[in-house]
Amino acid sequence: MQLISDQIAGYVERSSWIRKMFEEGIALKKQFGEDAVCDFSLGNPDLPPPASVKDALLELAEDADKPFFMGYMPNFGYPDVREKLAAVVSKEQGVSVPADCLVITCGAAGALNSVFRATLGPGDEVITPTPFFVEYGFYCENHGAKLVPVPARELTFELDLDAMDKAITDKTRVVLINSPNNPTGAVYSREQLEGLAAILEKHNQGRERPIILLADEPYRFLAFDGVEVPSLLDIYDYSVVCSSFSKNLSMAGERIGYACINPAMPGKEALIGGVTLTNRILGFVNAPALAQKLLGKVLGSTVDASVYDARRKAMASILDNAGYEYTMPRGAFYFFPKAPGGDDVKFCASLTEEKVLAVPGTGFGRPGYFRLAFCVSEDVILRAKDGMAAAMAKYK
């Protein structure tokens, strides 16, 4: 008898090729040794958490024998942590954010799902530029809504504002952007974002419900060469910023993040109350107690971003050496070069033959490219030089 729903059975089927690839990688490492394989497939930050995390955890442990040490707290999080987070978010966004505009969540994924649950219903649409983080599609479908992918510009991956304008329908509830971007490393300029805001404002005329502009910003801390990562909070009133501490504190497995509802949003209390409720009823209940307490002690710390910059340059020189076509990432820790020959799945197989692991653009809704994650040591990057060149040579 069938145990799971048709939809989930379909998901398992669809996602099995990514798993297959992951398993291929494991097999490759087993066969040739960890050190023989250059794995650029995963966005799992390899830097240790800042030293402050260890100190904070030792301090926290001292209270672990007290009642309510890990008890329930308000669904939006510990009030004192929320206050501290408000100060940090205000600084990062350059906009004064009061604590009550924040809901502390189980990572950015928890924040996005809570915002979606509060705003989306069956048949609603969410627009996002491609390529995109593959989970976005699932997050929409969790709530009966549909992701509407709109291709970003070739190679630069800037927003195609005309195309986004045309994709908006009466069912569009949310436009979701991710800058600095996974998988492209693009950072949208102020001009682009202002253009997008103008389009949304035009569409909002006469609508009963405004289009929410939702920013997924876990890579905000990681922008290179001094590039500006503009805040949406002073560009568009109906904006929500979600983020996490997965990358800047190397806490990806700990699941801690937040949703920040624009303090300038008319009627914002309804959305804040809605997201606090959906955070609860989706089963998150609240962000993990320990992680919140930890955050209260280490907020403002961050891993050393210069390490990522050095790796970026090392990876760029290897791509240049082999003749790949790509845009230098302005943020995050990914390259998204063109796949030589045009078939990204085939090209990634060629890379695998050279013991280099990358993810085909198809996995991000954008065939013809492939993703290299450089959250690995510079050694691994340098070791990939010959393999990257050899794979390219097959297509020349």
Next chain:
Amino acid sequence: MQLISDQIAGYVERSSWIRKMFEEGIALKKQFGEDAVCDFSLGNPDLPPPASVKDALLELAEDADKPFFMGYMPNFGYPDVREKLAAVVSKEQGVSVPADCLVITCGAAGALNSVFRATLGPGDEVITPTPFFVEYGFYCENHGAKLVPVPARELTFELDLDAMDKAITDKTRVVLINSPNNPTGAVYSREQLEGLAAILEKHNQGRERPIILLADEPYRFLAFDGVEVPSLLDIYDYSVVCSSFSKNLSMAGERIGYACINPAMPGKEALIGGVTLTNRILGFVNAPALAQKLLGKVLGSTVDASVYDARRKAMASILDNAGYEYTMPRGAFYFFPKAPGGDDVKFCASLTEEKVLAVPGTGFGRPGYFRLAFCVSEDVILRAKDGMAAAMAKYK
């Protein structure tokens, strides 16, 4: 303009009377002092975590400066923790459970939602006895499904098997039970559970998809007077057990639990794979890394259940003294007495006048009763004696 969906706006409206009550309690404590109010409204365990938790956390902190300390792990959890959990669950359930039948989740709420996401679709039905934990309704509706409440027997809150049999339709996908029960303290007997299994097996004949029997068991460790809490794993093949460490380790805010898919379930791999996937795509991604590591070190520890038993007896004597009608709870930390006068909302207001806080049965889908949580110190229980009697006196 409206920011949130109609459904969520309705939820906020509906849940506001519980919040109102909670706020009334805060106001009462402010006015008369913490010590003047007897608060039995919240199921937030007041016992400190076992001493092993502090030691484990200190030990863990030593590794907090290492790469991947809180990095991603497989979505089902750290393999070594899963192995240890399998040993503990096997012992608790009296059935050998291999590690690969477990998905470590963000609390039981995360487990329930992951199982629901994997099995339910729009229009599907979930049967549960009333009274029930109020979030169950939301959890079903998260996935477009509907909770179908079936009243348990008056006062004893045993399952009404005939009524459950009749409530099953072609759309029934899941029967959800919670034993030891919140809010009644009932523990279902082996005979009752075998009767339920027989009914489900009868309905499964000729169906394409079997009815899943889902057990929510965070109170399994808390059964009094040696009463048996039978395992469903050897009673019904299509069963799934969800649980958490919120109560037995006083970690309610930390969000750690699991789903255990019956090793005897035909084709179980599809459900295990499905739940692992839905745990990810719902945005949980994985259970918090720190909590998992902590669990790996303290599994098998538990708070002192005898403390709860003493409180239970203290509360019973106060109820007896005032002449309330109730069934002695056989597990968990709740009493669910009849509301004198029959109107539970009105009666709880009378209790509030006496500075005693309780939750009306209406909040659990069962008017005419009220819930008292005895996860508070014995002092508070003893102090409630006069107030409980005075409220009762108004209805004699």
